Amino acid sequence: MTSKPQGTVYGAWLLLAISAISLILAAVATFNEGNGIAYTPGTYLVLISTALMLLGSLLLALARGMPRWLGGLLTFLLLLDLLGTGLAAYLLQAEWLLGCMGVGLVAWLIHVVADPATGKRNQPMTQRQEAAS
Amino acid sequence: MKHQDVIAIFASLLLAGAIGYVQAQEDTSTEEEGGQPQGITETQDDESEQDASGGEAQTDQDDGEDSTVTPTGPGGRVETGPAGQSPSGGDQPEPPRQGPDAWMESADSWATFNGDLRAQKYSPADQITPENVGELEQAWEYHTGDVADGSDEVPMSVWSATPLFVNDTLYLGTPFYRIIALDPGSGEEKWIFDPEAPLEALTQPNMKGRGVAYWEADEPQAGEACQKMVYVGTMDAKLYGVDADTGERCADFGDNGMVDVNQWNTVNDKWPLSLFQPPTVYNDTLFLGWAGKDWTDAVAPPGTVFALDARTGERKWTFHALPEEVVDRTGTANVWASMSLDPESGLLYIPISSPSPNYYGGERTEELPLATSVTALNTETGEVVWSRQLVHHDIWDYDTVAPPTLVDIEKDGETVPALVQPSKQGFLFVLNRETGEPVYPIEEREVPASDAEGEQASPTQPFVDVPEPVVPDEWPGISRIADIVGLGECSRKAEGLRYEGRFTPPSVEGTLAYPPTTGGSQWGGGAVDPERGVFVINSNSVVQIYRLIPRDEYQQLEQSGETGGYYAQGDTAYGFQLETFLNWAGMPCWKPPYGTLAAYDLSTGERLWNEPFGQVQKHGFYMPESWGSVTIGAPVITRSGLIFIGASMDSRVRAIDLESGEVLWKHLVDAPAVSMPAVYTYEGKQYVTFAVGGNSILLPKVSDQVVSFALPD
Numbered sequence: 146m147t148s149k150p151q152g153t154v155y156g157a158w159l160l161l162a163i164s165a166i167s168l169i170l171a172a173v174a175t176f177n178e179g180n181g182i183a184y185t186p187g188t189y190l191v192l193i194s195t196a197l198m199l200l201g202s203l204l205l206a207l208a209r210g211m212p213r214w215l216g217g218l219l220t221f222l223l224l225l226d227l228l229g230t231g232l233a234a235y236l237l238q239a240e241w242l243l244g245c246m247g248v249g250l251v252a253w254l255i256h257v258v259a260d261p262a263t264g265k266r267n268q269p270m271t272q273r274q275e276a277a278s
Numbered sequence: 279m280k281h282q283d284v285i286a287i288f289a290s291l292l293l294a295g296a297i298g299y300v301q302a303q304e305d306t307s308t309e310e311e312g313g314q315p316q317g318i319t320e321t322q323d324d325e326s327e328q329d330a331s332g333g334e335a336q337t338d339q340d341d342g343e344d345s346t347v348t349p350t351g352p353g354g355r356v357e358t359g360p361a362g363q364s365p366s367g368g369d370q371p372e373p374p375r376q377g378p379d380a381w382m383e384s385a386d387s388w389a390t391f392n393g394d395l396r397a398q399k400y401s402p403a404d405q406i407t408p409e410n411v412g413e414l415e416q417a418w419e420y421h422t423g424d425v426a427d428g429s430d431e432v433p434m435s436v437w438s439a440t441p442l443f444v445n446d447t448l449y450l451g452t453p454f455y456r457i458i459a460l461d462p463g464s465g466e467e468k469w470i471f472d473p474e475a476p477l478e479a480l481t482q483p484n485m486k487g488r489g490v491a492y493w494e495a496d497e498p499q500a501g502e503a504c505q506k507m508v509y510v511g512t513m514d515a516k517l518y519g520v521d522a523d524t525g526e527r528c529a530d531f532g533d534n535g536m537v538d539v540n541q542w543n544t545v546n547d548k549w550p551l552s553l554f555q556p557p558t559v560y561n562d563t564l565f566l567g568w569a570g571k572d573w574t575d576a577v578a579p580p581g582t583v584f585a586l587d588a589r590t591g592e593r594k595w596t597f598h599a600l601p602e603e604v605v606d607r608t609g610t611a612n613v614w615a616s617m618s619l620d621p622e623s624g625l626l627y628i629p630i631s632s633p634s635p636n637y638y639g640g641e642r643t644e645e646l647p648l649a650t651s652v653t654a655l656n657t658e659t660g661e662v663v664w665s666r667q668l669v670h671h672d673i674w675d676y677d678t679v680a681p682p683t684l685v686d687i688e689k690d691g692e693t694v695p696a697l698v699q700p701s702k703q704g705f706l707f708v709l710n711r712e713t714g715e716p717v718y719p720i721e722e723r724e725v726p727a728s729d730a731e732g733e734q735a736s737p738t739q740p741f742v743d744v745p746e747p748v749v750p751d752e753w754p755g756i757s758r759i760a761d762i763v764g765l766g767e768c769s770r771k772a773e774g775l776r777y778e779g780r781f782t783p784p785s786v787e788g789t790l791a792y793p794p795t796t797g798g799s800q801w802g803g804g805a806v807d808p809e810r811g812v813f814v815i816n817s818n819s820v821v822q823i824y825r826l827i828p829r830d831e832y833q834q835l836e837q838s839g840e841t842g843g844y845y846a847q848g849d850t851a852y853g854f855q856l857e858t859f860l861n862w863a864g865m866p867c868w869k870p871p872y873g874t875l876a877a878y879d880l881s882t883g884e885r886l887w888n889e890p891f892g893q894v895q896k897h898g899f900y901m902p903e904s905w906g907s908v909t910i911g912a913p914v915i916t917r918s919g920l921i922f923i924g925a926s927m928d929s930r931v932r933a934i935d936l937e938s939g940e941v942l943w944k945h946l947v948d949a950p951a952v953s954m955p956a957v958y959t960y961e962g963k964q965y966v967t968f969a970v971g972g973n974s975i976l977l978p979k980v981s982d983q984v985v986s987f988a989l990p991d
Contacts, residue, residue: 181929181946185898236899 351662437971511553576848892926924951
């Protein structure tokens with residue numbers, strides 16, 4: 146059984162916001178005719194990858210009680226998603242989406258370095274906090 | 279590993295054969311034909327040596343018209359129609375009128391397919407300059423509505439029309455063969471003519487159109503109809519002439535505004551003489567070639583060019599490129615690309631394609647000197663003035679593919695009346711346009727022999743070193759990335775193919791063809807700045823595999839339902855397979871760039887620059903700029919030192935600095951702009967207008983967009 150970690154996960158929330166914006170941008174790229182890339186497999190790919198990114202960052206921000214290994218896996222998959230979507234955006238010449246991926250990477254770094262950890266890794270601290278209280 | 283390599287590896291994994299779309303040609307069979315023997319320069323004075331019957335005109339009433347047939351040039355014939363002048367006999371032909379039609383020479387207009395009769399694709403407009411081109415913005419946009427993606431009963435459209443600006447109107451011919459007249463400053467519709475042509479793939483697999491032609495009387499009578507006319511041809515060989523101010527049919531032109539060109543399709547008439555390319559107009563005459571159906575038949579309609587009276591559609595003469603005695607074994611050697619014309623001398627320059635069948639010549643082994651040639655005809659009589667064969671016994675489908683560009687060259691202190699003839703094989707032939715003699719040397723070199731039974735490949739072929747060919751002498755070699763992704767597939771495949779340099783004949787084991795039928799250069803040809811003496815041309819670097827299939831094996835394949843990439847070539851000893859050299863993932867097995875744009879100094883023959891042009895786009899992803907793009911279309915040059923060109927896969931139109939080759943401006947359009955733009959000045963403002971149609975050879979992306987660019991007010 147895990148207990149809920151304390152503190153705000155700023156990196157995860159920033160990543161969530163970026164993911165939401167990216168999904169909107171990907172949708173625009175996919176369905177806005179006349180942009181040179183609309184309705185192509187490339188845009189469908191980034192539409193899916195940004196949707197998955199939104200889902201992943203949502204879990205990261207809100208599901209704070211998940212097991213540590215799951216949090217780590219999710220964080221790793223989000224990194225792959227950011228890099229892959231970034232490369233796809235570069236090749237699609239979707240500059241705004243590429244920019245979002247850049248900011249998303251910063252958010253990911255913040256999450257990894259500064260956000261309170263999730264799951265079991267926080268348990269000792271929680272016990273100490275409990276003891277202190 | 280370089281940055282671009284990293285991108286390339288990732289991109290390549292996602293790329294499913296960008297260049298492979300060239301293979302769509304297999305289903306698209308470009309409007310091409312074949313060609314043949316010995317490099318020959320002939321003039322009218324030598325005609326007596328050509329044929330024992332030379333000069334003996336014969337009466338021919340087969341088509342119901344009074345006509346005479348006279349041998350001309352090496353192996354050609356000219357048939358004089360009811361409205362024409364016989365090249366020999368009692369009537370002394372009138373000398374060609376000197377000088378161009380006045381309406382055609384306005385500096386502000388873009389009155390013909392190539393901008394002018396000389397196919398220079400040059401505009402004296404100089405409002406848009408390298409300094410301000412970055413400010414260029416869309417002035418207006420129009421959609422014709424004539425577009426098909428092939429998903430319903432109408433075949434996919436391929437639109438390569440040059441818009442014409444003349445008579446204060448912008449004229450368009452659509453791939454559904456409608457004529458649309460627009461206001462050139464706003465794009466507002468003036469009128470539309472609809473011939474209600476059948477939208478069926480009668481010869482080509484796509485609905486194709488290259489636009490319209492315009493004619494105007496020397497002294498138009500005010501208030502009288504059809505003093506100015508616009509013409510459009512159809513796939514089913516109908517030529518329509520309508521009033522340029524109203525779009526109404528011209529009753530005096532043919533049968534109520536329509537001439538059925540197929541009435542002259544009397545030999546091997548397996549399909550109609552499709553009129554995709556608008557006629558060349560000069561001196562009240564329309565000069566008309568046609569396109570057909572390639573690679574299917576061995577015996578096909580033999581190549582002809584018609585001269586028609588611009589007012590009435592009456593036939594003046596018909597030029598035949600093949601001798602009568604071979605037409606039961608071969609055909610085509612037709613003129614499907616545009617032509618050029620020297621209005622001062624009255625000579626018409628025609629790029630003649632290869633004879634059928636295109637990849638096996640075992641049953642047409644005699645010399646056919648006019649096939650795959652550039653030939654000069656007397657516009658009045660249709661006689662051959664000179665001809666130069668560019669490929670002997672063409673078994674590569676190396677049609678002479680583009681109009682020669684006529685330009686006076688300053689060379690060694692002299693002014694040389696020259697022409698520049700691009701070719702699919704990548705050579706730029708620079709000839710004296712009055713005599714056909716080379717300005718820069720053409721050398722006959724030994725080439726590999728054929729190992730196919732019955733084939734007699736020519737022992738030599740013409741080579742040009744200066745100007746430097748648009749593609750290298752040797753094929754680019756295996757792409758490391760494609761070979762890695764293919765786990766060595768590209769290398770293994772290459773080892774099993776025959777390749778002995780240029781002009782390696784098609785073979786049963788498979789021949790690596792470089793450049794193949796896609797070029798080198800394609801039908802758009804080049805543009806020239808006549809003041810600077812600089813010639814600009816886009817070209818492709820594609821590798822294909824030519825494989826001859828023994829007839830019995832071909833029949834087995836047919837029975838098993840295998841059709842993709844295979845062509846019958848009639849009932850000759852071999853069928854044919856055309857395959858673009860790709861790995862399993864559809865990646866090109868050869869090294870980029872896949873397309874370039876180059877500039878040449880014609881006074882020295884030196885190549886000034888040669889840059890990868892455009893970007894490959896596949897699945898929406900753009901490949902690195904250094905890869906370039908296969909292109910279809912042509913450049914246009916302005917006096918201010920700019921090149922305007924669409925042509926690339928990435929659906930962009932560009933302005934390029936003539937001095938350096940640097941891209942100064944680009945703009946996204948709805949599909950690849952596989953046409954040349956029109957550059958014109960209307961009410962003091964310079965416009966650059968593109969017809970954006972797309973071509974399935976590049977990308978399965980079509981459009982009906984017309985888009986015009988100008989500087990902001």
